[in-house]
Amino acid sequence: MNRVRSSDALEQARANYRLRSVRWGFYWALWCAVLWGAWYLPGTALWYETPFSILGASDKGDLLLAAAIITALSSVAVLLFLFVWTGVLEKWPEYGRTISQWRITKWYCLGAVFGGPCALFGSYLAIGYVGPVFAAIAALMYPVVGATLARFWYQEKISRRAVIGIIVILIGGASIYLPGLLAELSRPDGGAWLGYIGGLLAAFGWGVEGAIAGRALDVSDPDVGITLRFTAEVLYWLVLILPGIWWFGDVDMVALIVSALGSKALLWILLAGASFAFCYVAWYKSFPLIGVGRGQAIGALYGVFAVVFLSIFTLTLPEWHFLISLALTIIGGFIMFTERAEILEVIRGDNTPSMY
Numbered sequence: 001m002n003r004v005r006s007s008d009a010l011e012q013a014r015a016n017y018r019l020r021s022v023r024w025g026f027y028w029a030l031w032c033a034v035l036w037g038a039w040y041l042p043g044t045a046l047w048y049e050t051p052f053s054i055l056g057a058s059d060k061g062d063l064l065l066a067a068a069i070i071t072a073l074s075s076v077a078v079l080l081f082l083f084v085w086t087g088v089l090e091k092w093p094e095y096g097r098t099i100s101q102w103r104i105t106k107w108y109c110l111g112a113v114f115g116g117p118c119a120l121f122g123s124y125l126a127i128g129y130v131g132p133v134f135a136a137i138a139a140l141m142y143p144v145v146g147a148t149l150a151r152f153w154y155q156e157k158i159s160r161r162a163v164i165g166i167i168v169i170l171i172g173g174a175s176i177y178l179p180g181l182l183a184e185l186s187r188p189d190g191g192a193w194l195g196y197i198g199g200l201l202a203a204f205g206w207g208v209e210g211a212i213a214g215r216a217l218d219v220s221d222p223d224v225g226i227t228l229r230f231t232a233e234v235l236y237w238l239v240l241i242l243p244g245i246w247w248f249g250d251v252d253m254v255a256l257i258v259s260a261l262g263s264k265a266l267l268w269i270l271l272a273g274a275s276f277a278f279c280y281v282a283w284y285k286s287f288p289l290i291g292v293g294r295g296q297a298i299g300a301l302y303g304v305f306a307v308v309f310l311s312i313f314t315l316t317l318p319e320w321h322f323l324i325s326l327a328l329t330i331i332g333g334f335i336m337f338t339e340r341a342e343i344l345e346v347i348r349g350d351n352t353p354s355m356y
Helices: 002-048 052-058 062-088 092-099 102-129 132-153 160-185 193-219 222-249 253-261 265-299 302-314 320-336
Strands: none
Touching (some): 002 052, 002 062, 002 102, 002 132, 002 265, 002 302, 052 062, 062 092, 062 193, 062 222, 062 253, 092 102, 092 222, 102 193, 132 160, 132 193, 132 320, 160 320, 193 222, 193 265, 222 253, 302 320
């Protein structure tokens, strides 16, 4: 009798633990959405400060250079805040142990490629060339990328519900891209097509990064993992990309960076770094608790917060097709990632390849 009671108590304790874990997973994902939406305010304000406002006004092509410098400096700011976060949590020893395990670290390095020079750079491009509301909503298509990658990479089964969600998201994406693209095709010298490519890069990059991070987090701590991911991204920018632009583009990169750090742009860089750092912390923490799919679905609410914050601070409402796209992409995301728990437990194929 005592053994039965002990077994029942153990099962109840496990059930309570799972319930608390899921609850905290949703809390983290929602916090990610709030911070992600808030990030578009300093991310947009940067374009109105020197030297970025001068670059944008002088030549459309210089917006590419401005976006690269903004992304690089923002990544450095994110990493600084993550270093502080790691120190406060006293996880530096774990950081050292994890970074020495290449079988784990390599996935964070790969995720940094898609999340930084691809997604974050693409999002800044979309802000600079088209606008922040477009950039926020365009990236909401990333669940489609994540689901497709999971199908071919993990042999993850796509249910009928997920297919419906994908179709709804694609319709939402078309409703934001088509009006602008049609207008752009009528004046091909406008240059805004680079912004639409940036939106696609953002959706693609964050979708791929989410899939990679979900697997890497199976064997590592999320706080350490996100710090490793931004360590790799900063190295990409400071060691490879910016020196490459300076070498091949005949650009005084040092003068531009000094100018940015000596103006009010520094404040916006720090604000963007703080909001994005803890947005990413929350995003990565949600994945082990509720899964990448559900974490992405709740995180996709950032589109709502971004539109609300931008409307409040700019005192302008987005165009009607932006609102339609926002509604469709969020609805599609919830259709995809609100499968019943018993379905999610068997959704991955039996022959899933090992990543380690």
